[in-house]
Amino acid sequence: MDLFNDLADFSPEQIEELLTLARRLDEQPEPRALQGKVLALLFLSPSLRTLASFQAAMVRLGGGAFVISPDMSIHGLETRPGIVMDGAAAEHIREAVPVIASYGDAIGIRAFAERRNLDHDVADREFAEFRKLVNKPMINMESAINHPCQSLADWKTMDDLGMPRNGGRFVLSWAYHPKALPLAVPSAAVHMACMRGMDVTVLRPEGFELPEPIMAKAHDAANASGGSLRESDDRREAMEGAHVIYAKSWSSTRHYGDRIADEKLRRDLVDWCVDEPWFDNAADDCRFMHCLPVRRGVVVADRILDGPRSVVIQEARNRMLGQMAVLHRMLGRA
């Protein structure tokens, strides 16, 4: 495997093979599999789970990682092409990315969306630029519009729970958050659930529709897998018989890049905080998923997070296990 950028690049069978490997590595550790191998980790955006789980994954397989983050001990990195660098940034990503990659056997890069232009972000142009700078195996650790490591962990989490594929009801719900957040996780999650064959509903207030190309791609995945996809702004209708609610906040796509207008729109949506009444007509054991970090009392009520519906900790642990499988495929002996 040379690139782990998008679950859509794999068949459902290939995903299952990766998850079988993840389970094997959890049960039968291979602490010498990647001896002497190095994973380069470049964080242009903040991280906790990704930062920790990739380092842990490499150590478990006998190798190691190093972390470069502009917050650490380097000056900011310039990303704009063709610029005269007489400002604060002392280095351009056109040098930094290939150099960092040259020290690793593979490189993981995280760079959140710029959130100025929706088309630019939906096309994931920045990550595509990074790809051109690297001639090593490369992992998307969250780009403008994708987060395949999260989706792999989410898929595994539902498998672990015995959540049905065809016939399983998956609700991706927008939730309130004081800030306008990226589209990467909801875009990746809706596609993952469709690819898994589930009956998927995107529950969101008006003005927060997911981008049309993202929905079209998810529709295609649903068609191929025997699943389905619809949208709704009616909570009751959306939650009918749901097996899982996957909560996440994201930016208004109607006012993308316009912080003021986005804030005006979301201001009245503070009741989009997942709580027990949301589950009234869901399946009895309907689960709560979230990629974390999550704001308690804002995105979701404490009693949900602390109760039996929540699987967020298992979901986070599956980040490490899924990534171990990816790294094993990328860097292990054939």
Add this chain to the structure above:
Amino acid sequence: MDLFNDLADFSPEQIEELLTLARRLDEQPEPRALQGKVLALLFLSPSLRTLASFQAAMVRLGGGAFVISPDMSIHGLETRPGIVMDGAAAEHIREAVPVIASYGDAIGIRAFAERRNLDHDVADREFAEFRKLVNKPMINMESAINHPCQSLADWKTMDDLGMPRNGGRFVLSWAYHPKALPLAVPSAAVHMACMRGMDVTVLRPEGFELPEPIMAKAHDAANASGGSLRESDDRREAMEGAHVIYAKSWSSTRHYGDRIADEKLRRDLVDWCVDEPWFDNAADDCRFMHCLPVRRGVVVADRILDGPRSVVIQEARNRMLGQMAVLHRMLGRA
């Protein structure tokens, strides 16, 4: 071993066994003992020795560690229970701690005292809360009132020097410092020295008495080991025949949490800077110990730190060796 939180949870014999293991690992390295094992390190407070020595310890045993610190690339972590998280912090420790722990085979946590309420801090409530969030082996890397890794290193340092146990005279002395510092190190040190069977004197100005429950616990340890414990504000009396002076600054307990009143009280105590005259009536080869970092010319004179009395560098190195023994017990094969 499932928890390394307090030397008081072990017998003196068990401590000696740990130190025997520490010495063996120093002389006969075991670079494959913890192959593929991961130590998660969560720093909610700053660190140098702990940060470095735990990472080095894991590498020496063939495993590895990762570090999460709110200073690094994550936003602040919320610690207050039941709060609506509409402020700066994007994640609560109720998620962060179990997630970070789930990536490791063990977790070390550092969180200094809040220093608002003395009873709260003396009861070490925050660390007890962390414990409930983790179902893995856990190490106290300095809590509100304890620092068992430091105490283990201190014990070993005195053993290395041939310092007598029963009959050895140990002076824990307050020292001047411009800031009000935590009680963890002095509380751990007085208990350690009592448990080791030494004749212990706490030398401190009025208003800087150690908390009563800490003194009571140390008294119990002295009784069990054949040592003794007393307090004094008279330097000459305290230092009589001393084999070691263990210097440390700490907050006024009389004005705990009241920074202004604490500053007023300590302002006149700048002469509590350990210097050669302090040793006039001590044992000839009386040693100077300090956990570091130490402010030169403030806590202790340069000529002491740079002279033959000082064992602070050996003491710091013993941090790594003691921790290697703890990790070997926690994570090694039975």
Add this chain to the structure above:
Amino acid sequence: MDLFNDLADFSPEQIEELLTLARRLDEQPEPRALQGKVLALLFLSPSLRTLASFQAAMVRLGGGAFVISPDMSIHGLETRPGIVMDGAAAEHIREAVPVIASYGDAIGIRAFAERRNLDHDVADREFAEFRKLVNKPMINMESAINHPCQSLADWKTMDDLGMPRNGGRFVLSWAYHPKALPLAVPSAAVHMACMRGMDVTVLRPEGFELPEPIMAKAHDAANASGGSLRESDDRREAMEGAHVIYAKSWSSTRHYGDRIADEKLRRDLVDWCVDEPWFDNAADDCRFMHCLPVRRGVVVADRILDGPRSVVIQEARNRMLGQMAVLHRMLGRA
């Protein structure tokens, strides 16, 4: 090897042996060579390549590293001798350096020049002080006046390219930069090229002459190796038949430590940006080298960096390979 501080401490034959080892480790990995070995990395100045390449080097050889940087989670380190530490810094390097070294099998230290007094910096007094504090193998990761790891990588890069030694024409050229930068890289580079036997020209505007002791040392190296050294402020003359231009900005030595006067002098030198016309009378395949980070459009034109002359990425990768050889010699079994 106990100290890697200056290429001048080695013969050209010894450098070649190191580079032969570097090549062997690149082609035939030794992922168990330094099992259980720890490299301590202390950064008192910022870093990207050095930070990443040393960590990667240790993992590739089966060991590991830890990083201490005042930017991370520790308070600033005091460096002034004999000071009463009642200010911001909570720890002195006289404790920090030996403690950090005590956790490693070797230590690397980076500390840029203070740039107040030229004689002080040229004598590399600060690094000499560090050396006294450490009784372990030690690596100069860039000091006031030296950068041997960079020079080792540069030497290898020219070998890789088949660049002639005796008879090879090497131009070290000053370049414009908005800030006054250290002398370490140009000082190390001019010596390295002379030691390699090349015909070396230092091309720089008036006021930016390299310090006399640095030039004298380089002259000695040229005499010993059959190379030559001259200075020029005439670009056309300097570039005649050049096989490589090594660009770097540095402080005015005429106004050393005087930021205002330095800025006045460099203000008119913005045309010292390496571009294609510079190569008019150079050898056809004249290469462009730079230690990175480099400011695009300021130090060098994009078309040079992105074109076939540039070898900056290979040069950066050779940092890791050269350092692997140094570490293997320092820490490997005899």
